[in-house]
Amino acid sequence: METRLALIGIIVGERTATDKLNEILHEYGEYIVGRMGVPYKDRKVHVISIIVDAPQDCISALSGKLGMLPEVSTKTIYPPLPR
Template identity: 60%
Template sequence: MEAETRIALVGIIVENGEMAEKINAVLHEYSRYIIGRMGLPYRERGVSIISIVLDAPSPVISALSGKLGMLKGVSSKTIYSKI
């Protein structure tokens, strides 16, 4: 039986485009939990903004966000639903 899941939004700011392959590898690793993904390149400022919506156990969400945040030039923050 799987642990109780939560809905969360992980916001990712990518300042180092060379990390795209590593970001995609991490997201692929957690793809079973991803409900949706939206990416916005902001060319004028040289960054990309990615939003990931998940339905997963809290430790899984934390692990995903942590792995992304450890990549050079990548920042991530997570917000959780109250349900």
Template identity: 55%
Template sequence: MGNRVALIGIIVDGDSCDESIHKLNEILHDAREYIIGRMGVPYREKGISMISVALDAPNDVISSVSGKIGMLKGVTAKAIYSNK
């Protein structure tokens, strides 16, 4: 099966422990060959950070990355896929 283009939306609670943030960066580093780009936006008024990660990867890689990120304490992740 070929690659798919997807966007993973990530919200990090400002109270998240350093361990979760470190693990998040490790997961993204491990997927670096598939990452097209990423953008982070701190929303200080709400005490959260929002990160979007664009990927071109096999479906199982996208699911794995999104799932691993979503399991981190204080972190939420959802993937959306292109029809192409």
């Protein structure tokens, strides 16, 4: 199955969402290439970047599940397709 590379940016407002967030990320762990999290204490948020290499439907499902969590905002970006 063809896969795509994507970057999912996540901003977590309340730490109460982190258990469920980590559970979802674990569910898709086979597709995660890398993860970086930075707590931004001045703004009381946590910023997480997830690099995934997965089929398009898996990327959409992962991003959608994360975005439905309370206090969590996500944005997914893709590299340009080759010409």
